[in-house]
Structures are given as C-alpha cells and as structure tokens.
Amino acid sequence: MWYIDLWPKLVEKARLVFDILVKLLSEKSFLFIDRPTSADIALASLILLLTNAPLPNSALKDLLRASYPSLISHATRIHTLAFPSSPSASNPRPHILPPKRMNPLMIFKRSLSHFSMSRRHVSEELKRFRRKFHSEVLIPFKESI
Numbered sequence: 001m002w003y004i005d006l007w008p009k010l011v012e013k014a015r016l017v018f019d020i021l022v023k024l025l026s027e028k029s030f031l032f033i034d035r036p037t038s039a040d041i042a043l044a045s046l047i048l049l050l051t052n053a054p055l056p057n058s059a060l061k062d063l064l065r066a067s068y069p070s071l072i073s074h075a076t077r078i079h080t081l082a083f084p085s086s087p088s089a090s091n092p093r094p095h096i097l098p099p100k101r102m103n104p105l106m107i108f109k110r111s112l113s114h115f116s117m118s119r120r121h122v123s124e125e126l127k128r129f130r131r132k133f134h135s136e137v138l139i140p141f142k143e144s145i
Contacts, residue, residue, distance in 0.1 A: 007059050010059070011059050011060065014060055018063070018064070018067070018068050018071060022068060022070055022071060025074055031043065036078055040074070041078060041082070043074070043075070043078075044074065044077075044078035044079060047064065047072060047075035048076075048079060050064060051072060051075070
C-alpha cells in the first residue's frame with residue numbers, strides 16, 4: 001500500500017509540531033492564560049482524538065504516549081473541566097449550546113460580498129464571473145444536498 005511509506009514522514013512532522021506545543025505549554029496548566037481558552041480546547045480535542053480513536057496505524061498514539069505525556073495530561077485536564085464525571089452544585093456540568101446551523105450557501109454569498117458594488121459600476125467581467133459561479137458552483141451544490 002502506497003500510504004505505508006508516508007507514516008515515518010508523518011511521525012517526524014508530528015514530532016516537530018508536538019515539540020512546539022510542549023514548549024508553549026511548558027509547566028503551565030493552560031496554553032496562554034490561567035484558564036482554558038479555545039486554543040486549549042482545540043489542542044485537547046486533537047490529542048484526545050489521536051490517543052483514543054481507533055486509527056489504522058497507532059504510530060501517533062505511540063509517539064504521544066512515549067514522548068509527550070504532558071500533552072496527554074493537558075488534554076485530560078481540559079476534558080475533565082468540560083465534562084466532570086459527577087456534577088455537583090459547586091461544579092455543574094457546563095451548558096454547551098449547539099452550534100448555530102447555517103445554510104452552506106451563505107458561505108459562498110459572504111465570500112463574494114467584497115464584490116458588492118453599485119450596479120452601475122459592475123464590469124462585464126464581474127457579471128460573467130457571477131453567472132459562471134452561479135451556474136457551475138451554486139446550482140450543482142444545491143442539487144447535491
């Protein structure tokens with residue numbers, strides 16, 4: 001299989017990233033300030049995924065467990081803060097709101113908002129681009145949903 005040759009390269013690149021993260025974390029409980037931030041949560045979710053998910057190759061899991069226990073303990077600490085095993089009055093379960101659902105087509109409309117000009121100043125080239133984008137991207141995307 002062609003991807004087997006990629007694992008050593010992947011492990012070396014991961015080692016570089018993990019080294020940077022360990023230096024950033026150093027002896028602190030959290031990455032930047034004295035409480036968890038979105039960066040702590042993102043890092044913890046990545047580390048927990050690498051260590052707990054059934055991956056086809058355990059190279060990254062083995063690397064984390066052998067060489068980066070501080071990253072695993074950080075991830076466990078964040079997970080414990082977010083989801084305590086026994087909620088109490090002093091430490092209730094966090095109320096996590098579901099993400100706001102957004103129409104995927106709004107992403108395209110927002111990305112094109114910098115093209116909004118008065119109708120008098122819209123060039124023919126921009127009109128052609130809008131027509132092509134609408135016919136080749138938006139309509140097929142709507143049909144695929």
